[in-house]
Amino acid sequence: VQVVWYTAMSMDGRIADARGRLDFLETIAGRDEALAEFPKFLSGVDGVLLGATTLRWLLDGGHGWPHDDLPTWLLSHDDGLLERVGATRASFRQTSGALAPVLDEIAAAGVSRLWIAGGGNVAAQALALDRIDEVIVTIAPTVLGAGPALFDGDTGPSRTFALEECRALAGNAARLRWVRR
Ligand SMILES: NC(=O)c1ccc[n+]([C@@H]2O[C@H](COP(=O)([O-])OP(=O)(O)OC[C@H]3O[C@@H](n4cnc5c(N)ncnc54)[C@H](OP(=O)(O)O)[C@@H]3O)[C@@H](O)[C@H]2O)c1
Numbered sequence: 690v691q692v693v694w695y696t697a698m699s700m701d702g703r704i705a706d707a708r709g710r711l712d713f714l715e716t717i718a719g720r721d722e723a724l725a726e727f728p729k730f731l732s733g734v735d736g737v738l739l740g741a742t743t744l745r746w747l748l749d750g751g752h753g754w755p756h757d758d759l760p761t762w763l764l765s766h767d768d769g770l771l772e773r774v775g776a777t778r779a780s781f782r783q784t785s786g787a788l789a790p791v792l793d794e795i796a797a798a799g800v801s802r803l804w805i806a807g808g809g810n811v812a813a814q815a816l817a818l819d820r821i822d823e824v825i826v827t828i829a830p831t832v833l834g835a836g837p838a839l840f841d842g843d844t845g846p847s848r849t850f851a852l853e854e855c856r857a858l859a860g861n862a863a864r865l866r867w868v869r870r
Pocket residue numbers: 696697698704705708709710711739740741742743744746764765766767784785786787788806807808809810811812814837838841
């Protein structure tokens with residue numbers, strides 16, 4: 690399974706502020722232009738992996754789980770979370786512990802392109818296993834100073850990616866795409 694970390698971050702590499710808020714994305718001048726590319730990305734993935742903090746942020750904001758048409762794997766120790774998600778169209782599985790067997794399970798389920806929907810903690814675990822194939826990131830034109838990093842935690846040995854795309858986006862933002870070498 691190909692693993693893609695697609696997200697947005699600040700100039701200093703934070704995916705949320707210190708309180709876990711995403712208000713910084715409003716600094717992007719042409720938000721509609723930045724968001725317009727997301728559906729195309731989404732149509733190319735067939736599974737989602739996410740961590741408990743990202744899901745809690747969505748649920749606390751009243752968003753529910755917006756991608757319930759895609760088979761989803763949640764990493765969490767919190768047994769109350771599944772109940773809060775409720776019914777989903779595609780499978781929604783909660784798991785915990787080492788990530789490597791979870792990625793094996795996802796591959797065995799037939800997923801070919803997996804989106805890590807968040808957050809930095811889960812992305813760091815995947816990078817530590819050298820299982821990040823692609824990083825697609827929008828950089829918003831502001832600095833947060835604190836908050837979860839794009840890869841947050843022990844990322845293991847240093848890795849290098851090949852830059853496949855680097856362009857100005859939505860007036861004052863940038864879009865970068867790196868792939869595993
Ligand atoms: N900029 C963006 O577009 C974007 C996108 C996504 C997320 N975000 C933001 O990023 C923040 C969340 O990122 P994050 O790095 O703090 O957290 P995260 O990766 O979403 O979740 C981390 C949490 O997931 C659970 N977890 C992770 N790995 C596990 C494992 N192997 N086994 C069991 N449980 C595991 C643990 O919580 P428990 O032990 O409590 O279960 C852990 O504290 C939120 O503020 C969110 O809003 C931003």
